[in-house]
Amino acid sequence: MKTILLIEDDAVVRENTAELLELANYKVLTAAHGKIGVNIAKTQLPDLIICDIMMPELNGYGVLQILSKEKATQQIPFIFLSAKTEHKDVRKGMNMGADDYITKPFDESELFSAIESRLAKVAILNENIHTSNKKEQIVANEGELKTIEHLKNYFINNAEEHTLFAGEVIYHQGDNSNYIYLINKGIVKTYKIDEQGKELITELLKEGDFFGFTSFSLNIPHQEFAAAIEDTSTLRLSNNHLKTILNNNHDLTLELFDYLSDNVYEIKEHLLEMAYSSVRKKTASTILQFSEKIKKTPNICVQILRSDLASIAGIATETFIRTLSDFKKEGLIDVDGRNIKILNIEKLKRIN
Amino acid sequence: MKTILLIEDDAVVRENTAELLELANYKVLTAAHGKIGVNIAKTQLPDLIICDIMMPELNGYGVLQILSKEKATQQIPFIFLSAKTEHKDVRKGMNMGADDYITKPFDESELFSAIESRLAKVAILNENIHTSNKKEQIVANEGELKTIEHLKNYFINNAEEHTLFAGEVIYHQGDNSNYIYLINKGIVKTYKIDEQGKELITELLKEGDFFGFTSFSLNIPHQEFAAAIEDTSTLRLSNNHLKTILNNNHDLTLELFDYLSDNVYEIKEHLLEMAYSSVRKKTASTILQFSEKIKKTPNICVQILRSDLASIAGIATETFIRTLSDFKKEGLIDVDGRNIKILNIEKLKRIN
DNA sequence: CGCCCCATTGATCCGCTTCAATAGCTGTGG
C-alpha cells in the first residue's frame, strides 16, 4: 500500500481529502502546517507528498525547498495544492521542482489521476535505474534526454558557446533561423520594431531560458530581433541537431511543447495589459516583472535602460519616467541612479 | 540524376540558380513564368519543383494549385521561392500544400539542404509504400498519423462532437483543461477579461483550427475563455488521448510544435500593433484580418458584432464604429447593416 | 576634463475613452 503525506492547514479540506484518499486505499499521513509536514516527510518517507501552498509557519515553497535539499526526500513526488489563482504561482512551484499541482476545489478524478500518474512515473524511473546500467553511458550523449533539465546539460556539454557584449544583436528579423539558444549567463531581449521605428520588447530572457524557436520542418526566418541587454554568454545548437535529438527523445519534445504553450500564455497576458491597462499599471507591472524575473537582488531593477523598460511596457520613455517619479513620491519605490528599489510590493501590485 | 524544374521570372536569379544547381549535378529545367512552368511540369515530370511566388501571367500559388489537382504532378515536392517578406504569404503557400520555401536572397547551403531534405522525404515515402501494405490498415487507427491533416481525419473519425450556439462559452478561465478541440464548423474566439471587465480577443479560430492546448504533463487550467461566435460544431478529444497519439507519432508532435510556434509569432505581431498603432491602423487591420481569416465571401466581414471586432482591435466599440464611418466616407469600405465590405484593400493596408 | 549618452522635468496638443442619447434591428408572444 502506498503512503501519501498530506500537508494542508485548512482542517476541513485536510480531512475530506484524507478520507477520499483512504477510500482509494492509500495510507494517509496528515500535517496541519509546513513544519510538521517536513518532520513527517523526513521520518516516514512517504511515497508521495501533497502540499498546500498558502500556509502559516512554513509555506509550500519552503517545504519543497527543504525536502529537495535532502537526498532521502528529494525524489519523492511532490504535488502542490493551490487555489485557482495566478498561473505564475504555479510556474514558480514547478520551477522549484514540484511535479504537478492541483487546484482547489478539485474533484476526485483529478486528484487520483495526478497521484497515479506521478506514482507511475516513479515506478518507471526505478525500473530504468535497475535494469539499465548500460544506458547510463548514453545519458551523457543524446540517447536519453527526458526533461528540459537534461537538455540544458546537453547544451552545456555539446553546444557552441557564443559570447556577446551588452547591446549586441544576436539575430535580426528576417535572418534565417539556424540555431536554438540557451542562455548561459546574462539577459537577452527579443523585440519587434514597428513602422515608425518604435521598439517593443516581446520577451525578456535570462540564464537558463531557451529562445530562437521558429520551425523544425520549414525554413522560416526570424520574425523578431534578439539582442543582449548585458554582457551575455549563450550556448547554441543548430536547428537540425536539436531536431535529431528530439527525434530520439519524445518525452523531451512534449516538455518543450509545454514550455512553448506556457510562453503563449505569458504573451497573451502581456497582450491584455497592453490593450487596456493604464500607464500606471503598465509601469508597475513592468518593474515587478523585471525584478522578479531577473532577481539578482530581490526587489530591485538594476542595470537596464529606462527606454528598455518603457518598451516592455509599450509606452514612451518620458511617460515611464514620469510615472516612476510619481511612485517615488508615493513611497512605493526608491530610485538610485539607474536602479529601482521596490519598497511596497503589495501596493504596487494593486495599482490599477 | 535528379531533375529539377525552376520557375522564376527574373532572368538573373533564374540563371544564377540554374547554374548553381547544375554544378551540384542536378538536371535543370527552367521556365520564365507560371504557364510555361506548368506545361513543363506536366510533360517532363521533374523530381522537384522550385517556384517563385510573385510572377506575371500565373503566380506561384496558381502553379501549385494547378499541379496539385493532377495525379501525375501532385506528389512532386514543391518549394516556394519568395522575397523576405510577410510571414503570412508563406503560411498561405504551406496551407496550399507546398513542402518548403526559401527566401531570396539565399545561399547555396540553404538551397541544397532544402532540396535534399525534400528529395529524401520522397524516397522514404516511396519505400514505405512499397514495403508496407500491412501498415495501410493501421493508418486508419492511431498508428500512423504523420501530419496535422492526418490528425484532423483522426478527430473526425474518433473525437466526440460538441455543438454550440452562437455566444455559448466553451470553457472559462480557470476551468480544468481536459480537451483539445478541432473546429468542424463555425467560428470561435478565445479571449481574456481584464480587471475592469473589458474583453480582449486573443485569437479567432475557424473551421480546421485546433485550440485548447495548455499542457500535456501538467494539470494547468485554462488561462482564457473560449466561446462560439456563431453556431459551431467542434470535435474534442481528451488531453490524455491526444497524448497517447503523440507518443506514437513523433513527426506529428513536431508538426504541432511548429503550429504552436507559428501561433506565437502571430500573437506577438498583434502585441506590437496593440502597443503602438493608431486606432485607424488597428481598425483597418482588424477588418482585413477578419475578412481574410473567415473568408465566407471574399473581402467581406459578416455576422460579427461590432463589439467583438472592437475587442480584437483592443479599442472602445464607439471608437471602432466612428473609424468605420470615416473609412466609409473615404470610400475604403461599404457598410450594410452588420456587414462590412472592403472596397479598396490596398489603401486599407497602407493606413498608418 | 570634457563629451556624450541617458535621466528627468515642463508645456502643449491631440487622440481616444467615456457618458449619454437616439436610431435601427430582431425575435417573441399576444
Place this chain on the structure above:
DNA sequence: CCACAGCTATTGAAGCGGATCAATGGGGCG
C-alpha cells in the same frame, strides 16, 4: 401580423491621459 422589449449600431459632446517636442541635469568613460 403587429407591437413591444431588448439588444446593437450610431452619433454627439466633453474631458483627460499620454505622446511629443524641447530643454536641462547628471553620471560614466575615454
